Amino acid sequence: xxxxxxxxxxxxxxxxxxxxxxxxxxxxxxxxxxxxxxxxxxxxxxxxxxxxxxxxxxxxxxxxxxxxxxxxxxxxxxxxxxxxxxxxxxxxxxxxx
Numbered sequence: 448x449x450x451x452x453x454x455x456x457x458x459x460x461x462x463x464x465x466x467x468x469x470x471x472x473x474x475x476x477x478x479x480x481x482x483x484x485x486x487x488x489x490x491x492x493x494x495x496x497x498x499x500x501x502x503x504x505x506x507x508x509x510x511x512x513x514x515x516x517x518x519x520x521x522x523x524x525x526x527x528x529x530x531x532x533x534x535x536x537x538x539x540x541x542x543x544x
Contacts, residue, residue, distance in 0.1 A: 448491055456484045456492040461528050473532065476539050480506070480529045489529045500534035 458479040460466075466477040480489055486504045493501050507530065511523035533539070 448488060452488070453492045453495055456481050456488050457496065461526075469530065474535075474538075475530050475532045478529045478531060480527050482525075482527050484527065484529070486529075489531065493531050497539050499537040499539060501531055502534045503532045505530040505532075 458481060461477040461479045463477075469475045469477065476493075478489070478493070484506075486506060489504050489506070490501045493499065493504075507528045509526050509528060511525040513520060513522050515521075
């Protein structure tokens with residue numbers, strides 16, 4: 448995989464209440480990823496960008512909600528999330544304190 452694709456696979460961390468609980472309990476980190484990203488691409492991108500060892504990757508497609516607006520019905524964007532389980536002893540710190 449070329450360097451340009453690595454930077455396009457991961458769109459950023461997904462911070463939510465559930466993602467925080469999963470990070471504490473199961474040594475997992477949640478990322479928003481490109482809609483066409485595959486599990487091997489996600490694994491390689493995380494390992495190269497954060498210099499950690501990845502044990503497994505699970506992918507979730509979350510469909511955007513339909514919402515009523517002043518101009519009729521609208522829809523939020525659909526997102527693709529990756530739950531990345533890190534190997535024992537590895538950690539990613541986004542806060543950097």
